[in-house]
Amino acid sequence: MTTNAKAGRPLSPHIQIYRWTLTMAMSIVHRATGIALYAGTILLAWWLVAAAMGPEAFSWADAFFGSLIGRLILFGYTWALIQHMLSGIKHFLWDFGAATDAVGRELVTRITVIGAVALTMIVWVVALIVR
Numbered sequence: 001m002t003t004n005a006k007a008g009r010p011l012s013p014h015i016q017i018y019r020w021t022l023t024m025a026m027s028i029v030h031r032a033t034g035i036a037l038y039a040g041t042i043l044l045a046w047w048l049v050a051a052a053m054g055p056e057a058f059s060w061a062d063a064f065f066g067s068l069i070g071r072l073i074l075f076g077y078t079w080a081l082i083q084h085m086l087s088g089i090k091h092f093l094w095d096f097g098a099a100t101d102a103v104g105r106e107l108v109t110r111i112t113v114i115g116a117v118a119l120t121m122i123v124w125v126v127a128l129i130v131r
Helices: 024-051 055-064 069-096 100-129
Strands: none
Touching: 024 055, 024 069, 024 100, 055 100, 069 100
């Protein structure tokens, strides 16, 4: 690693050097939720194709998504979708220069985390009530 001779610091700090912040961690989570949405969208496509193929194919998909593991996957997909959406809105705000100072960044990031959890819970409570 190359160092800055005057300050004795690395020229190119990496994750072992930086002090972790919530904003840094949620940047990684944003990328991970984007990847998770690909897998979830494949499952959604399977469900739609099964519905189009008829009752027998749909019963397989319905049994999977009705199982405990299926519901956990759907819950995770719901959270990933909402978290990714709120992070996208956060980045959209940052593109306009809003909340780009240190306090604003952390505040907006906290709001996206809390908002994603709260909205996921609301979606699932409403879904269970309606069902």
